[in-house]
Amino acid sequence: MxxxxxxxxxxxxxxxxxxxxxxxxxxxxxxxxxxxxxxxxxxxxxxxxxxxxxxxxxxxxxxDVKRGDFSKEEEETIIYMHAMLGNRWSAIAAKLPGRTDNEIKNFWHTHLKKRLNPNQFIKKTKPRTANPDEPKEEDKFEDQISPVFIQNESYFSENITESNSVDMKQNSIDSFEEYFHDFDEILWSEEFTVTGEEEDGSIGLNFGKPSxxxxxxxxxxxxxxxxxxxxx
DNA sequence: AATGGAGGCAACCGCGAGCTG
DNA sequence: GCAGCTCGCGGTTGCCTCCAT
CATH class of the missing domain: 1.10.10 (Arc Repressor Mutant, subunit A)
Structure with a gap:
């Protein structure tokens, strides 16, 4: 063509x-x-x-483009979504009202990526089309998530108390699941609605429909x- | 004050998907 | 079904600013 x-x-x-x-x-x-x-x-x-x-x-x-620094919540969302989806910036941006894929991509490369151990960060970009032969997104979740978060010491420093690496690994996974339990429900529910002007001055958005x-x-x-x- | 390196970000490039005739 | 086209995405580049020396 x-x-x-x-x-x-x-x-x-x-x-x-x-x-x-x-x-x-x-x-x-x-x-x-x-x-x-x-x-x-x-x-x-x-x-x-x-x-x-x-x-x-x-x-x-x-x-409706939100300018300015990323909030802690937004950072967490990006880290979480990236662990799940890889470099699918548009998909991640869809979960962050007011943020663009380009902005998120830049933020990832300039800030968040540094927090991760580059040697452990092996997640590859997923093809945009779903391959029926490949396992579903949910099925692959555990495999994707652990290397990133386990190595992210700063991110889990508040949750990890064990120094033993094996225990730490398990703790990290447990902490992750606990930490993001509520988060997950919010992220994957279709109604992620904020309306009107927020207290911080940002523009409110109706997620899932034109903002x-x-x-x-x-x-x-x-x-x-x-x-x-x-x-x- | 000058300069060089690093970091951050806006913008470009090329590819694949999807739509239409 | 095919060809041509547009759109959207992710990777990459290059410029600008900041900071250390």
Missing amino acids: VRAPCCEAMGLKKGPWTHEEDNILVSYILTNGHGNWRALPKKAGLLRCGKSCRLRWTNYLRP LSNEDSISFWLNLLAESGNLE
């Missing part, structure tokens, strides 16, 4: 986005929706490829653009 060229180079801009480009993209999407990403930049008057626009929107400009209504999104950006003087 012949792949369609993504950015037929000529004249298309690359590199960091400017505020003006951001404003154009946001205004266009809020007015028209993104529709066909490939056609969007031309319609919006941007010298970018559709891919670049989509990435910019999903990772940075979307109103903000279109109307809310428009209001958000109209206000923002109006404040910055970029929208009449």
